[in-house]
Amino acid sequence: MRKFLWQGSSGRGYAKVSWLQVCKSKEEGGLGIRRVVHMNQALMLKHLWRILQEDTQSIWVQWILLHRLHNQTIWTYSRSTTSWCWKKLVKLSTLLKAGLDYRIGDGRKFKLWTDLWHPREPLLHSFPRGPTINGLPSDSLLMTVLQHGRWNWPSVTDFDIQEIISCLPNIFPQQPDTIIWRSNAGKFNTAAALSLLQPPSPHVLWHRILGGKFKIPRHDLSFGWRYLDVFLLWTGPG
Template identity: 40%
Template sequence: MSRNINIWGVRLSDTFRYHNHCEELEIINVCFADDLFIFARGDVEAARVIMDSLDEFKQVSGLVPSIPKSTAFFCNVMPHVKNAILSIMPFSKGKLPAKYLGVPLISSRLLNRDCKILVEKARNRIGDWKNKSLSFAGRLQLCKSVVSSMQVYWASVLIIPMGIVSDIQQLIRGFLWCNGDYKRGKAKVSWDDICLPKHEGGLGLRSLEVFNLALMTTHIWNIVSSKESLWVRWVHTYKLRGHTFWDIYLKADMSWGWRKLLQLRYLVRPFFWMQIGNGHKASLWHDMWSYQCPLSSYLSPRDITREGRTL
């Protein structure tokens, strides 16, 4: 990720205003591969600064932005302001929620209809295999290597609704046992046993729900270990605000994705241990630094305050 495309134009401008939750870290843009996202408040002056900076970038680098492929997205902007901005930015007007690399960019609750494309992809792929004469071992291998991997990218960035997970697993079960649509009574072993490792008597298929949670814990690890990335710094600046990931309160007004991530804490908390160094990065109350921790599970904030300590 980068944020140096038009930062100088912003610093020299007296009229540019940062988008909410971007000012402290001076986040102007995010780059991924050859794609560029630029964030700003929905006003004419901000649009003018952005276009001037893009023109300067074109003159300095010799690279020309692809205007026909560029899109402007608006949220809570008056219609006359939109028109004024689009007269400065000759971009097409996009609709929210937007998708990037096939994944919806939303902060609200992820619904089944947002993920139906995953079920359709699995159904189409399995439909291509139905007419082929495949052994049970062949069907098992296809389920392992192809169908179970189709939703990995989604599962690494979002918690997939259980309805979608159930639909995909139903397709896998039908193909595995019936070489087509699942029929009651055809399954020889329960699905939970099928998903066990082979050395435990299963067939080694992934449980999509468990695998989804496992992928999401990598984000928790990045936050707790303070990995050097723009997203982690943004989380610490605007989400945690001096708190640790373990002691921040769960609130109803939090975004759906952030709330879901916080709800995983009870699953992963026992496996995150703090190695004591100089003590500056360890929380006496909330971190796991001995087998009796975290101490906050034994002592209430009132107990700690009564003893003259602070959280």
């Protein structure tokens, strides 16, 4: 793609603008070309999202929950004897984490020690002694420490437990546990994932020249965009 953009059929030429700039939207001063690596990651994150939602309509998701994760979550999965593809998919969960918001409801879905509902992330990572000290198994649901819409943790004087209790999130009683996306009105899609992977940049003032009423002809679009981008880069907005 780079060679086609800068060299064409001649096979000669060099890149005048960075590829990162090319892949920005037209409003941001680019050509709106999607980076293949980001597009691939966004589609993979969509698979992880479906796993988190425990999609009952997907046979693949149900198989993953039963045969891969068992009583674990993607946040605490640590088995080494598994496929290369699955390892790569789980590794991408670190990217997905930044866009998620866990809303605690009745506690019947979220796992107490292995889900991402607490500010300290999965408690099993930050507090591995928790299940033993509290007498709550590692596969316990969050409902075991909820009562009548309020927190009801066991009376334990351990310092780590007290730290966990000191920063507990809000509860939304009479609602099921839900995972929402922090932007895009709480809905996850490929576009939302792409925005996470490549955060938006400020819009450039000259992008309207390349479209709208005074639209530059298609065969001159690349030249006009390149001229404006490079010229303003060297001269500045003033």
